Amino acid sequence: MIKDGQARLDAIVTSLKERGYRITPQRIAVAEILARNDGHPTVKQVHDQLRRRFPTTSLVTVYKTMSLLKGMGQVLELAFESGSCRYDGLVPYPHPHLVCVTCGEILDLQVGITDEVAGEVSRTSGYRIVGHRLDFYGVCPRCQAGE
Amino acid sequence: MIKDGQARLDAIVTSLKERGYRITPQRIAVAEILARNDGHPTVKQVHDQLRRRFPTTSLVTVYKTMSLLKGMGQVLELAFESGSCRYDGLVPYPHPHLVCVTCGEILDLQVGITDEVAGEVSRTSGYRIVGHRLDFYGVCPRCQAGE
DNA sequence: GTAGATGCAAACCTTTTGCCAGGCG
């Protein structure tokens, strides 16, 4: 599992160049935040971090950049019932997550049983499988202690 | 896997009574739609179906009823990147889904590997696991034909 | 220089809340 921030940053920038997109300060800044952050921030959280260095950056630009990176497969988008999406720019391909339903913390997991199953699902359903999502929901040790 | 509409309807109504909630025409109507519909409708779709029989029913009531049933564990809520949630009232406990990314169709799946894994996740992480979600995303045969 | 990007304001969509009239138990 890729976890090196610098490598991820380079990969994102290279991917932008390859497709002919311009390398703007805003895009580099968003890419850096995604590549360094091993949490799973919301758009708003990325924007807040961004404003510390570039106070004039707009939320709209973050949304557009996220959408662009998502389309390029450089960021993974996870929708939740709470309404907002969380983003994983460190490990942008489908992988399992462990979500604390109390504090919202999201951890990446190492278990990976779904890839083997995808072929079976494809055979029995006729679908061409393009991705998957595996989440576990629970209460983290810290929140259990505070109950 | 439960698939009998009448049994589901009875289960939902019984569950409402047990908890002291009132049995109103609107709640019965929503429960019937959920129990009969083996698709995975949005709140808006449920409301549209509801209006055919009860033209004055409001969208707000559907939201409130869905929220109530969700809290009772009588309906499963699935959030998607598209913004709106889809609901499964026929099989209200966590189970795998197969989602067509082109037309939005959602099928229930029979594969079930995650329950065994949940214990392992709980042991290694210290989380108390309360649920999970397993989705496969792909293109259904019909949409493949039209490509 | 020019196509493409930024950023403001405003629109949009889904969901939630405040409130009062109305109906279930």
Next chain:
DNA sequence: CGCCTGGCAAAAGGTTTGCATCTAC
């Protein structure tokens, strides 16, 4: 008949769009 529920209007997020200005190449 009292309390819960339904439904209107309005608010509250989160996300997208229109458009003028600016800038990376």
